[in-house]
Amino acid sequence: MKTHKDSDTIDVSVVIPVYNEEGILSASVEDLFARIDASPKLEGYSFEILLSANGCVDRTVDIAHTLMERHPRLRLMQSEEPNYGKAMRMGIKDARGKWVICDEIDLCDVDFYERALYRLREEGYDMVVGSKRLERSFDKRPPFRRFASSVINWMLWLATGFEGTDTHGLKAFTRERLLGVVDDCVVDRDMFASEFVIRAGRADFRVTEIPVEVIEKRAPSIQLTKRVPRVLRQLGTLAWVIRFKRPKA
Numbered sequence: 001m002k003t004h005k006d007s008d009t010i011d012v013s014v015v016i017p018v019y020n021e022e023g024i025l026s027a028s029v030e031d032l033f034a035r036i037d038a039s040p041k042l043e044g045y046s047f048e049i050l051l052s053a054n055g056c057v058d059r060t061v062d063i064a065h066t067l068m069e070r071h072p073r074l075r076l077m078q079s080e081e082p083n084y085g086k087a088m089r090m091g092i093k094d095a096r097g098k099w100v101i102c103d104e105i106d107l108c109d110v111d112f113y114e115r116a117l118y119r120l121r122e123e124g125y126d127m128v129v130g131s132k133r134l135e136r137s138f139d140k141r142p143p144f145r146r147f148a149s150s151v152i153n154w155m156l157w158l159a160t161g162f163e164g165t166d167t168h169g170l171k172a173f174t175r176e177r178l179l180g181v182v183d184d185c186v187v188d189r190d191m192f193a194s195e196f197v198i199r200a201g202r203a204d205f206r207v208t209e210i211p212v213e214v215i216e217k218r219a220p221s222i223q224l225t226k227r228v229p230r231v232l233r234q235l236g237t238l239a240w241v242i243r244f245k246r247p248k249a
């Protein structure tokens, strides 16, 4: 893997929002660097990993600082309130890479990085979405969460006409081309990722889906039942803004 001395020459920024992840943060980051460095398909790419934390009340931030002492390619950014979408947006805006990969700390899927970067670089796509719901995907999450993903996807179709199979989780894109779409997004928290993917597709960027294997290292940090009312409210807002709010020229 290429090392970088000049911050302007980074190829790939991996943006990972983190919220109270003291249990798996250290092992996940160490393992991620090791697997990136060992991958022949990623040889030649310079990487940074950007942890975007907000609202953490455990030792996540302290652990991130300790990790940064060992890994100069690791960066941490922070904001106050727990907000997945805001953390993701801040990470993307601050990323220095030509390509951005959005990952989650319980996934860290280097196989996705390899396949997605190939699509962006060699096949001219602007955005690659890792889908848990394609025929060749492999989703090891419990049945009720797989069902919830299907319902959300169906509601996104109903609300916005979205025809893809997944909007959450892994995605990769060419930063410069998609920054305007990030700026057009108005919904944050859980639904930012959906708005981002849907707007990219509607703005005629070249978006493709590839299958991913989802084997989480732990259960989600927020209970599904607590997320449902918020997601439903956000879906309503999303339907409204996608259909009626004109993106900036």
Ligand SMILES: Nc1nc2c(ncn2[C@@H]2O[C@H](COP(=O)(O)OP(=O)(O)OP(=O)(O)O)[C@@H](O)[C@H]2O)c(=O)[nH]1
Residues within 6 Å of the ligand: 016, 017, 018, 019, 020, 021, 052, 053, 054, 055, 081, 082, 083, 084, 087, 103, 104, 105, 106, 168, 169, 219, 220, 221, 222
């Ligand atoms: N900064 C930040 N990160 C969050 C927040 N909520 C979740 N995350 C991070 O987002 C990633 C995914 O969170 P999970 O708890 O695994 O949720 P999930 O249901 O698997 O996520 P989806 O499949 O994307 O809906 C992890 O890296 C979490 O640490 C938040 O409020 N703020």
Ligand SMILES: [Mg+2]
Residues within 6 Å of the ligand: 104, 106, 216, 219, 220
């Ligand atoms: Mg998860």
